[in-house]
Amino acid sequence: MKRILAATAVTLVAISATACGSDDDSDSGGKTKVVFSYWGSDARQKLTESAIATFEGKNPTIDVEGDFSDWDSYYEKLATKTAAGDAPDVMSIEIRGLAEYAGRATLADLTGKVNTADLDQDVLKAGQVDGKQYAIPTGVNAFPMIVNRATVEKAGQKVPDDTAWTWDEYISIAQKVTEKNDGKVWGTEYNENPAFLQLFAAQRGEQFYKDDKIGMSEQTVKDWWILLQKIISTKAGPSAAQMLETGTNVDQALLATNASAFGSWWSNQLTTLSKGSGQELDLLRMPKAEGATTAGMFLQPAMYYTISSKTEKADAAQKFVDFLVNDPEAGAILLSDRGLPTNPKVVAAIKDKLTPADQKVLTFIDSIRSELSPIAIPPKGSMEMEDILKRATDSVLFDKATADDAAKAFLTEANAALTK
CATH class of the missing domain: 3.40.190.10 (Periplasmic binding protein-like II)
Structure with a gap:
């Protein structure tokens, strides 16, 4: 968004x-x-x-x-x-x-x-x-992983069991898809949507917001950036500059233009993505961190x-x-x-x-209902969060700040916005 x-x-x-x-x-x-x-x-x-x-x-x-x-x-x-x-x-x-x-x-x-x-x-x-x-x-949306199975299989890979796959497995498959296509089709696209970080934090037992403040630890925010950096460094997905060129419009998504095998978008955008690609796309639970008991999936109005x-x-x-x-x-x-x-x-x-x-x-939504985290209403000030998170994330992905410095800056600015 x-x-x-x-x-x-x-x-x-x-x-x-x-x-x-x-x-x-x-x-x-x-x-x-x-x-x-x-x-x-x-x-x-x-x-x-x-x-x-x-x-x-x-x-x-x-x-x-x-x-x-x-x-x-x-x-x-x-x-x-x-x-x-x-x-x-x-x-x-x-x-x-x-x-x-x-x-x-x-x-x-x-x-x-x-x-x-x-x-x-x-x-x-x-x-x-x-x-x-x-x-x-x-109405309701989920924030799943979306996959073009044909692209994955054409690269000689299998779409794994989404109840058990990990981030490392996801990146490994995406990397192989990129290699098989000589970089003309990426294994995955990614984004900086707070919903992505919310899921990632939930897998560590943390909430994005808690008691009207940021509920995530500094380490969790840094680990999320490390994940994004790994996608880039392994060429499982494009560089930050290349992702920036695609914008945030679903019509321009790499999935919609058959330039990626995986990507995360809101579930109500599946029709637009499928129409753009002209191919069949499927929804998967998000990969999990090693040892996580939940994928952190949630429904949101x-x-x-x-x-x-x-x-x-x-x-x-x-x-x-x-x-x-x-x-x-x-x-x-x-x-x-x-x-x-x-x-x-x-x-x-x-x-x-x-x-x-x-x-x-x-x-898909019916299949994950028993696994869902409760819907949490963000506190006052959260309307600024997407901008604050994007600035911090971009500073890391474009090598303008270390993850340590960016995480401290993000938490400080985010909590300040929530106390206005």
């Missing part, structure tokens, strides 16, 4: 007590207008507009205005509107922003306001802060639907959110775009409409 703008947290401090939106509840036709903010690609915008049209057809007295932004500008725009007292009625946010927005009294408590009886109750808890339901998960605490259109906003998470017609349009639905009834209704890749994701 691309960086979240750190300006969000700063702007939120200035939130006004002014009521959001216009004082005029209705448009010229006497309908209630609800503004819905969200981010994403052109494809997501088309799906969302289709879902909005379906909702409006079922609720002729409500108009929903989609307030769409690309990812890079989304939070800056949302924070500016919120601070000005002009927050959208329904807002999309992601897990790193939940504590921040809920803690600033920006979000309405939706307990008893949206029907959540049929939603996965464990996932639903991931929308709660201090016992209040401030957010409704749109892809994003949330929230409602402004200042909205004057609460009833209409609640109806819209209820439609998005509970109506099979909405599910049939959105499918896995915002993660696989958390409503099992919706999943059952749309299962035949899911792409083959999404079917794989559904099967």
Whole structure:
């Protein structure tokens, strides 16, 4: 995922007590207008507009205005509107922003306001802060290892048992794939997503966050960088400079362009990766550290639907959110775009409409449920974490700092962000 703008947290401090939106509840036709903010690609915008049209057809007295932004500008725009007292009625946010927005009294408590009886109750808890339901998960994602089996097998290697494979085994296979292809196809791509480090730390019995601070030891952070350096030094994967050129857009992933055999991406990105490659891709548990009892896998809400605490259109906003998470017609349009639905009834209704890749994701998530770590809501300040981690990681991978110095700097800066 691309960086979240750190300006969000700063702007939120200035939130006004002014009521959001216009004082005029209705448009010229006497309908209630609800503004819905969200981010994403052109494809997501088309799906969302289709879902909005379906909702409006079922609720002729409500108009929903989609307030769409690309990812890079989304939070800056949302924070500016919120601070000005002009927050959208329904807002999309992601897990790193939940504590921040809920803690600033920006979000309405939706307990008893949206029907959540049929939603996965464990996932639903991931929308709660201090016992209040401030957010409704749109769907769930895992962060697995994704593999192009054909590429691995063509290199004379076998995809191992993912319940038992180790990081060393993973790197060894990836290295051999690179060698077999003379560097034209890499064994693996890698990224600096905090989810990767979260999994890695969980294998050592550590949490990314604990008691509103970084819960990982300095050694674990350094060991993660050592892993990335080993991928590079063995040529199991590209150099840091080459990975930087691919960007963080899933469309440009090495897996999507058949330039890699392995890679880690969010599970709801499997369809895009498969479509880009034109080949069959599979999901695996992440490799484990020697002696680890868990792969550290976890489910995470892809994003949330929230409602402004200042909205004057609460009833209409609640109806819209209820439609998005509970109506099979909405599910049939959105499918896995915002993660696989958390409503099992919706999943059952749309299962035949899911792409083959999404079917794989559904099967994979079901297969790992008994192994999952609990969903943890990051504390305030965590919206800055991706930027902080990337700076520290790049300083190591580009040989601008030692792992010791970078780890100390990362923990200091990260904990400072969490105490603002």
